[in-house]
Amino acid sequence: MDLSEEVRTLAKRAKELIGSIETEEATKTALVLPMLRALGYDVFNPLEVVPEFNADVGIKKGEKVDYAIYNGGKLSVLIECKKIGEPLAGCHANQLYRYFTVTEARFGILTNGIIYEFYSDLDERNKMDNKPFFIFDILSNSESDLRELKKFGKVKYQEDTILSAANNLKYARLLHAVITEELENPSEEFVKLLGTRVYEGRMTSNVLEWMSNLVKDALAHTIRARVRANLESALDKGNLEEETTEEVDDLERNGVITTEQEIESFNIVRAILSEVVETDRIFMRDSKTYCAIIFDDNNRKPICRLYLDGRQWRVGTFEERQERKNDINQVSDIFKLKTQLKAAISRYEASS
Template sequence: MEMNIQLKSLADKINQLKSKIETEESTKHAFVLPFIHVLGYDAFNPLEVVPEFTADLGLKKGEKVDYAIFQNGEPIIIVECKSWKEKLTVHNSQLFRYFHVTKTRFALLTNGIHYQFFTDLDDQNKMDEKPFLEFDICNLKENTINEIAKFHKANFDVDNIVSNASSLKYIKEIKKLISSELESPSNDFTKLFAGKIYTGRLTEKVVDEFKDLVQKSVSQFINDKINDRLNAALTKETIKQQDEETITVEDDNKIITTEEELDGYRIVVAILRRKLPVSRIVYRDTQSYFGILLDDNNRKPLCRLHLNGGKKYLSLFNNNKTESKVSIASIDDIYQYENELLETVSLYETELNPV
C-alpha cells in the first residue's frame, strides 16, 4: 500500500477515535505506533523499535524517551510523545538531553496528530530549537508526504535528509513571513512597492496609506491567479469532454435526423453565412443533441439543438466555450439569438488571429 494511502487511512482512524482517547499511553498505541508502522518499522521488533529507551545522562540515570527507532544497531530517530490533547512544546523536552548522548541525527516530538522533526543544523550534536519539518497528519499536502517518505525504512539516508533539512527549515520560515506580510504588511514590505511607484517622499503617513493598497493589491493578484488556473482547468475539462464525445461510437440505427432539425440547421446557416462560407458550417447529429460545428471540428461548436424532447432548447457557447441552454418555443426563436451566434464565430476568428 502506498504511503499516501496509509497516511490517509491513519488520519481517518484518528478522526474517528480521538474523542475516545484519554491518556498519553492510549495516544501512543492508537496513533504514534501506527505512524511508526507506516514508516516501515516493526513496533514489535526490539531490534527496530525500542520503547522506554534509556541512555546514561551524566549524573542522571534512568531517564527515558518514549521510543527509539534503530537501524543497524544504532538509534536513528528518538521519539517523545504527548497526549493528543496537549500542545507540543520543545522546552524542557528530554529530546534535548538525549540528542547529544546518542548517535541519532533526528528527534521527533508528537502528540499523534501534530509532528515535529528536529536535527542539528545550528550546532552539531545539539538539537535545534525549531523543527525543520512540521505537519498535521490529518491535513497533509503532497509535498509534505514526499518529505515523510524520506524517513521510511526503505528510503532512510541520513545525509540526504540532513542536506534537505536546511532548505525545509528556511522555506517554512519564509512561508510564515509571507503569511504575516499578507495579513499585515510591515513598513519594509510596503516601502518595497511604494518606493518604486510613488514619486514623492515616503513619509509615515504615505507608508500607512500604502499598507492598505499593498495588501489589497497582493490579495487581488493571488485571486486573479487562482481564477486563471480555475478557468484554464474548466476549459481543459470542456475540451476533454468534447473529445470524448467525438470518439463516442454512436449507434447509427438510433440516430434519426428529423426535418425539424434540418430546418433549424438551415436557420443557423442563414444567420452565420454573413460571416462564414456555408461549406464551413457542418452539422453532426447524435442521440442526445443535433450539433452544428465550425469546420466539422468538435472543438469548435457553434450551437446545439435539442428538439426531440418534450421541451425545445438551443445551446449557445460563451468565450470559455461553456455551454448554456435557452428554452425556445419553436425553431423560429433561433433568430432571436442571432447576435450570440455571430459572437461565437468571432471567438474562433480571434483564436486564429490573436491581436
C-alpha cells in the same frame, strides 16, 4: 497499502478516537505505533524500535525517551510523545533537546499523535535546532509532505539524503510562514520595500498607513487574478466544469478566499458533530472578517466562527447569544472545543 493510504486510514482513526484518548500512553498505542508500522518498522522488534530508551543526561539518571528507532543497527531517530491535543512547544521541545545531545541520533521527532515535528542538528552538530525542519500533520498534508515523510521509512531511510534536503526544507517552511504573514498583515518593512518602488515622496507615517492598506489590497487582488488565470487556463483545456467559472466570478465580486486551514477546520467541526447530528446540516460561510460555521444553513444558528487570518488564531464559540473567542495554536486544537460545539447543536435542536 501505500503510505498515503495508511495515513488516510490513520487520520480517520484519529477523528473517531479523539474523544476517547485521554492519556499519553493511549496516544502512543492508538496513533504513534500505527504510524511507525506504516513507515515499515516492526514495533515488536527491539532491534528496530526500542521503547523507553535510556537517555541519561549527565548526573541526571533514569532519563528515558519514549522510542528510539534503529536503521541498519545504528541509532537514527529519537521520538518523544505527548498526549493528543497537547501543544508541542516549550518544555516538551527542551526535553527532546536534552536527550538529543547525549546520543548519536541525527533526528528527533516530537509528536502528539496528530502533529509530527522533525528536528535535527543543522545549525550546530550534536545540538538540536530550536525549530523543526519539517512538520507533518496527519489531518492535513500534501503529496510533497508525504514524499518527505517516506524518507523516514525503513526501506527509504538514507541519513545523508535526508540531511542534505533538511536545510532547504527548514528555510522553505520558515519563508512560507513569513510570506503568509506578510500577505495577511504586511509589515512596515515590507510596505516600505514595495512603496519606495512606486511612491516618489517621503515615506511619512501617514503615507505608510495609507500605503499599507493599498499593499494588502494589491496582494489580495494579485492572488485572485493568478487563481482566476490558472482556472481559466484549466477550463480551456477542458479539465474543469462550467460552474467553476461562476465560483471564480463570485471570488472576484466579494474578495473572499477560503483558506486550506478554514476548510480543514470545517472538516474537524463536522467530524466532532457527526456524533450528534447529520453532517449535511452543517454549513460554512466565509467572509472577509471571519469564516462562519452554521447549522441548517441558517445565519441565526452559528456553531462557531473561525478567525484564522492574524498572528493569533481564534475560534469563536457561542453560549446563548454571547460569543467567546478561544485562542488556538493549530487547527487540531478545535477538538478541545467539542463540548461547546455540541452544546450549540443541542440548543438549536431543543428549540426546534
